[in-house]
Every structure is written in C-alpha cells, then in structure tokens.
Amino acid sequence: xxxxxxxxxxxxxxxxxxxxxxxxxxxxxxxxxxxxxxxxxxxxxxxxxxxxxxxxxxxxxxxxxxxxxxxxxxxxxxxxxxxxxxxxxxxxxxxxxxxxxxxxxxxxxxxxxxxxxxxxxxxxxxxxxxxxxxxxxxxxxxxxxxxxxxxxxxxxxxxxxxxxxxxxxxxxxxxxxxxxxxxxxxxxxxxxxxxxxxxxxxxx
Amino acid sequence: xxxxxxxxxxxxxxxxxxxxxxxxxxxxxxxxxxxxxxxxxxxxxxxxxxxxxxxxxxxxxxxxxxxxxxxxxxxxxxxxxxxxxxxxxxxxxxxxxxxxxxxxxxxxxxxxxxxxxxxxxxxxxxxxxxxxxxxxxxxxxxxxxxxxxxxxxxxxxxxxxxxxxxxxxxxxxxxxxxxxxxxxxxxxxxxxxxxxxxxxxxxxxxxxxxxxxxxxxxxxxxxxxxxxxxxxxxxxxxxxxxxxxxxxxxxxxxxxxxxxxxxxxxxxxxxxxxxxxxxxxxxxxxxxxxxxxxxxxxxxxxxxxxxxxxxxxxxxxxxx
Numbered sequence: 001x002x003x004x005x006x007x008x009x010x011x012x013x014x015x016x017x018x019x020x021x022x023x024x025x026x027x028x029x030x031x032x033x034x035x036x037x038x039x040x041x042x043x044x045x046x047x048x049x050x051x052x053x054x055x056x057x058x059x060x061x062x063x064x065x066x067x068x069x070x071x072x073x074x075x076x077x078x079x080x081x082x083x084x085x086x087x088x089x090x091x092x093x094x095x096x097x098x099x100x101x102x103x104x105x106x107x108x109x110x111x112x113x114x115x116x117x118x119x120x121x122x123x124x125x126x127x128x129x130x131x132x133x134x135x136x137x138x139x140x141x142x143x144x145x146x147x148x149x150x151x152x153x154x155x156x157x158x159x160x161x162x163x164x165x166x167x168x169x170x171x172x173x174x175x176x177x178x179x180x181x182x183x184x185x186x187x188x189x190x191x192x193x194x195x196x197x198x199x200x201x202x203x204x
Numbered sequence: 205x206x207x208x209x210x211x212x213x214x215x216x217x218x219x220x221x222x223x224x225x226x227x228x229x230x231x232x233x234x235x236x237x238x239x240x241x242x243x244x245x246x247x248x249x250x251x252x253x254x255x256x257x258x259x260x261x262x263x264x265x266x267x268x269x270x271x272x273x274x275x276x277x278x279x280x281x282x283x284x285x286x287x288x289x290x291x292x293x294x295x296x297x298x299x300x301x302x303x304x305x306x307x308x309x310x311x312x313x314x315x316x317x318x319x320x321x322x323x324x325x326x327x328x329x330x331x332x333x334x335x336x337x338x339x340x341x342x343x344x345x346x347x348x349x350x351x352x353x354x355x356x357x358x359x360x361x362x363x364x365x366x367x368x369x370x371x372x373x374x375x376x377x378x379x380x381x382x383x384x385x386x387x388x389x390x391x392x393x394x395x396x397x398x399x400x401x402x403x404x405x406x407x408x409x410x411x412x413x414x415x416x417x418x419x420x421x422x423x424x425x426x427x428x429x430x431x432x433x434x435x436x437x438x439x440x441x442x443x444x445x446x447x448x449x450x451x452x453x454x455x456x457x458x459x460x461x462x463x464x465x466x467x468x469x470x471x472x473x474x475x476x477x478x479x480x481x482x483x484x485x486x487x488x489x490x491x492x493x494x495x496x497x498x499x500x501x502x503x504x505x506x507x508x509x510x511x512x513x514x515x516x517x518x519x520x521x522x523x524x
Contacts, residue, residue: 047408047427051423074419077264078416078419079260079416080411080412080427081260081297081369081414082413083372083383087383104264107264120261120262124255128254128255129223130262131224131255144506148230148231150233150234154226155221157252157253157254160251163251163253166276166323167276169322170273170319174272175266175268179266179269
C-alpha cells in the first residue's frame, strides 16, 4: 500500500467510536479496510464461499462497522486461508490477514469452537505439536515410523521434554495460556446465561 | 523464471519436520531424507523443534504466540548456521511469513527476542526459510535433478496439486510473484517422464487448511470433492502434491468424500496420492517399499488410506 493511500485512509480514525469492538478492529489495523471499494472480488474468489455462508466482504464490513455478531459467526472459521482474496484485491488490502485478526478478536471475546479449544489447550500447549505421535493412542503411528527405519519419535519436542517446557514457558509469557483460560471463562459464562434464559422462557 | 543452478554442491539445510509429516505420514519424511541424500544434500536435525505453529488455527487464535513460537523454531536452524527446509506448505506459510514479517517489523522482532532471551535463544532472521520444492527447483535446479532420473514413467497421467501457501501470499514467496499459474511442480513431475494433465480449478485449495478441517470436516471434504471430481474427469491416474496436510486431505479426505457425499459422486474415488519426493525417489531407482509405495507392515488404520497399487500397476514395466 502506498504511503498516500495509507495516509488517506488513516486521516480520520474512529477515535470517537462508541463501540469497544469497533475500537479493537481499528487498533488491530483493520482500518485499512476503509479503502475497500466494495467490488466483491474477495467474495467472488473465495472457494469457501462457494459452499458455505461465508461472505468475505460482508464479514469484514460487519467488523469495521462494529457489528459484534460477526465474532460469534462460525463462518469466520471456514476461511481456508487460501489467500486468493489477498492476492486479487485491487486496493491491496491484505484480506486474509484481516480475517486472521478478526479471529484473534473473536477468541479474545471468548468465541472459539470446542474443537479448536481442545486442539490449542490439550494438544498444542501440552505436547508442542499440533498433531502428536506420543501417548498410548498414537502407538500405531510410532510403529509406522519404525517400519520406515525412523526412530519411534521424531527429534522434535517429542524427544526433548525440556523443549516442551520451553514452548510452554514462552506461551505463558506471551499470554497464550491466559487468553485460552479467559476464552473458556467467557464461553462458560455465556452458556450459563443462555441456560438461565431458556429456563425463564420455560416459565420456571 | 530462470532456473538457477548453483555452482557449489554444498547444500546443507536444517530439516524442519513439522507435525503431519513425522507423526502421520512418516513415508514422506523417509522419502525427503533419502532423495536429498541421493542428490548430495545434507539434512541436519533440529533438536526440540515444535509445531510451526499452524498458520490458520494457532495464528488465528493469537498472532503474538504464532510469532514467538515460529521465531523459536527458526532460531534452532540459525544455531546450525543454515536455512531450514520444510516439506509442508503450512509450516512454510508460518515460517516464511513470520520471517518476512519480522524482517519488516523491527518492533515485533525486538519483542520476540526479548521473550526468546528468557530461554537463551536468539532470532536473527539471517537465514531464509525454504520449502523442499524451493531447494529442488531454485537451489539445485531441474537440470541437476534430471541427472539422477533412471526410470521414465511415460504412461502416467498426473494431477498436480500445489496447495496454497507454497505460492501465496506471493509477495513473501520466491516465485517472482507467480501465483495464478505456477509451473515448478509440474516441471519436476515431468522430469520422471509422466504427463502433468490440465484439470478444472487446478490451483484450488484442498479444503483442509485455515482451521477448516478442525472446524467442520464436511466443509473441508466438500472442497476435496470438487477437486477429486475435476481430477477424475481429466483422467488422472495419480495425484502428486508437495504438502502433507493437502496429502492427508486428499488421501484420508478421499475416504471421507466417499462417505459424506456418496449420493452425488457416483463411483467412489480411489486415486492414489503420492508426495513429490516419493515419485522422484522411485524414478531415481530407490526401493518403492522404503518410500512407502509398497506396504511393508501389518499395521491397521494407518496411512496411506487409499491404496497405491494402481500406480505400481502402471509403472511396473519401467521398474522391473
């Protein structure tokens, strides 16, 4: 993005915005979206949008307008990050990176799918791998490694317990664990509130 | 694009394994190690390397975590004094983008190093992270690789699948900005005498990446269904790819497509899925069973999930 365009779109930041979420979008650099001319090339290039309700342009406009409902929308997790929207945007908006930032804000607000939470907390944080080969359930994969003349466990975090600790330390320091704990807390609170609402509706 | 053929044959790389290659498709690890050794390159282990971390899920959760863990992995390679190579488009996406972004954002780089210093590590950014394909095509060059080919598979029709992050975002990749119609993988495939066939939406995503497979498997499989239909229509004998997550999605995902979408696909799919160094290895005269193309164990429920036999039937004359 040229310096002039950058200056132009930043000339009036949403400082006075009443929405906390809209401010977060601005802080995360999403104000670049203001140069969007609504051409729809992102939506038209999206292989996910062809089979799901995910509409790239719409999701990002909702974000910029401070529409919080976009955060709880499962659609933002159906972008496969293929980067066609990023490549083809005539205004040079890094669209895919914006979707990633949008996801970051969603997780901050406690919107994370159960599968993703388990993957982050119980697999990645615990083992250092996103797809591990340790543990009783994964014995067949270690056997498979050995059948190709490879050591049962690769020379990764799997073979160096202190490296797992090192990764965990870094994740604690950078705030990953706190983020996940907070997401869980917000998620649980939201579920309780919904249950309560349901019960009240049932006339209890 | 000009093929640079390096004068010096001193190719040393740190081998970044990632997760899916060592822990689900070890035959890919075997084939990369064997092919690179045969080509005269040295692969160094990266002790204690972790998940890259994956660019769709973990970067989607928390960008600062993604930066610091990626920088830690790159720092392990820097300690060995060489560039790392990865055989995975996802790892490439993370390590290459993190490297690029850190080199263009001194504040983030400072922050990352402040954290890494606490565990006695330092990230410099002096060594560019590379993909296996980048080492083969740009470092060694296709004419160099051609010199090692012993068998020519002239009757083999290949559907080449690139995946996304090996070419995109193109401003952070080494392919001269080409992302709509790259040819480097086709060119390497055709060194083996095979024909890379055209098929509809050849450069489309497999559907697995970006947290989609973990979120909704049926959506990921629907991407895969579209690709498989197009490959079959074009008469593909096998699929060649350069990413283990695409590999998993096209292999295990093929079983899922046959299950989820059996009412609309007609005949179930059974197209063998082969990683580029598995094909290269067998063309270079290596033992197909060592490369994972012939089953040499009695394990149940392990990869590959789609039998490779149809491939062997086509090339057996050349191999005998």
